[in-house]
Amino acid sequence: MSTFWVACAVIVSLYVAFWHYFKATTWCRSQTCLIGKTAIVTGANSGIGYETALDFAKRGARVILACRDKNRAEVAKMKIVKETDNENVVVKIVNLASFDSVRDFAKNINETEERLDILVNNAGLGGVKDDKSDDGLLLVMHVNYLSAFLLTYLLIDLLKKTGPSRVINVSSIAARFTNFDVDLINNYTGAYTIYANSKLCNLLFTMELAKRLKETEITTYCVNPGVVQTEIFRHVKGYSKVFINIFKEDFFKTCEEGAQTTIYTAVTKNIEEYNGCLFDNCKVVDTYPTADVKGLPKKLWEKSVKFVELKPEEIMY
Ligand SMILES: NC(=O)c1ccc[n+]([C@@H]2O[C@H](COP(=O)([O-])OP(=O)(O)OC[C@H]3O[C@@H](n4cnc5c(N)ncnc54)[C@H](OP(=O)(O)O)[C@@H]3O)[C@@H](O)[C@H]2O)c1
Structure with a gap:
């Protein structure tokens, strides 16, 4: 030859192997109806969060789009209502870079919503350097993990009252490839590392939350959505940006494809035995070795309680 x-x-051969690894998608085939149920999706105005909210609305849920930008959120809401004919889609504003904003949002939900069946901690950002949040913490860690921790914590009573209910945390394959030190989660060690650390925190949080709530009807799942053509890469610069632009059309999942595992864990019946587990391409997978460290989920939880400065009246678990 x-x-x-x-x-x-x-x-x-390389093309086929890459395509299969990155792009091949298992679709959520569940027919679960969500009429009468309420779901919150953070970061629902774009990307994976938008597709997740759209799917829940198609299933008849009351869907709360938890977003920071009112205009972008209202545009997303209009599109979802138009496509689904479900008028029960509402926008509620939350800036996940501020613990005050998370507390205000949770207070509003607890005071105005009768139930909460599904909470999807989806919002996130990447490719950002050492920018700081409103509370002076690393922006990426604050938005991607610490606010998700606080928001979930403050909504546990409502989720418990509603049960069975589910909390979905959106992580990333990046969580597998990081050198993590729980004592340094607020130390800047590079744009990739801080993103990967925040995504590992999503997984460790899921593991510990499942343990702490095992006597309740709340279950929780962690999701790797794959590599998806979303706006998350807008802050990435240099060679990484060139690489992304070359590969994204052929190898990255569409947003709809990227939302499938989130949707699967939110609506598929009888997956409670996988409480606290990691899902990829609509199936449960082994946790990443970086998370499989004795005592680490508990240590992160205790550290997180300090970072979010839980008030005495908030401490429950
Ligand atoms: N795309 C991928 O390949 C990939 C891979 C693995 C994991 N993920 C994860 O998937 C999740 C969704 O991301 P995506 O890829 O769909 O990206 P995206 O399209 O950029 O969506 C991110 C969402 O988070 C919101 N957000 C960012 N900062 C926020 C803040 N301070 N307060 C409230 N909302 C905020 C954004 O709102 P604005 O529109 O206002 O900025 C947007 O709605 C993230 O957790 C990400 O880490 C993505």
Whole structure:
């Protein structure tokens, strides 16, 4: 065989292998109806969060779009209502870079909503350097993890009262590839590392939350959505940006594809035995070795309680 044909075979094989690894999608086939149920999706105005909210609205849920920008959220709401004919889609504003805003949002939910069946901690950002949040913490860690921790914590009573209910935490494959030190979660160690650490925190939080709530009807699942063509990469610069632009069309999942595992864990019946587990492509997978460290989820929980400065009247678990 000539060198030309060998090269062609290698290129095609690589293409197929990459396609299969990144793009192949298992679809959520659950027909679960959500009429009468309430779901909150953070970061629901774009990407994976938008597709998740759209799916819940199609199933008849009351869907709360928890977003920071009123205009973007209202545009998303209009599109969802138009596509689903479900008028029960509402926008509630929360800035996950501020613990005060999270507390105000949770207070509003606890005072105005009768039930909460599904909470999806989806909002996130990446490719950001050492920018600080309103509370002076690393922005990425604050938005991607610490606010999700606080929000969930403050909504536990409502989730408990509603039960069975579910909390879904959106993580990333990046959580597998990081050198994590729980004592340094607020130390800047590079844009990739801080993102990966925050996504590992999402997984560790899921594991510990499941343990602490095992006597309740709340279950919790962690999701790796895959690599998805969303706006999350807008802050990425340099060679990484070039790489993303070359590969995204062929190899990254569409937003709808990327939302499938989140939707699966939120609506599929009889997955409670996997409480606290990690899901990828609509199936349960082994936890990442970076999370499989004795005592680490508990240590992170205790550290998080300090970071979010839980008030005495808030401490329950
Ligand atoms: N895309 C991927 O390949 C990929 C891979 C693994 C994991 N994930 C995870 O998937 C989740 C969803 O991201 P995406 O890919 O769908 O990206 P996206 O389209 O950029 O969506 C992120 C959402 O988070 C919101 N957000 C950011 N900062 C916020 C803040 N301070 N307060 C409230 N909301 C805030 C954004 O709101 P604005 O529109 O106002 O900025 C947006 O709605 C993230 O947790 C991400 O880490 C994504």
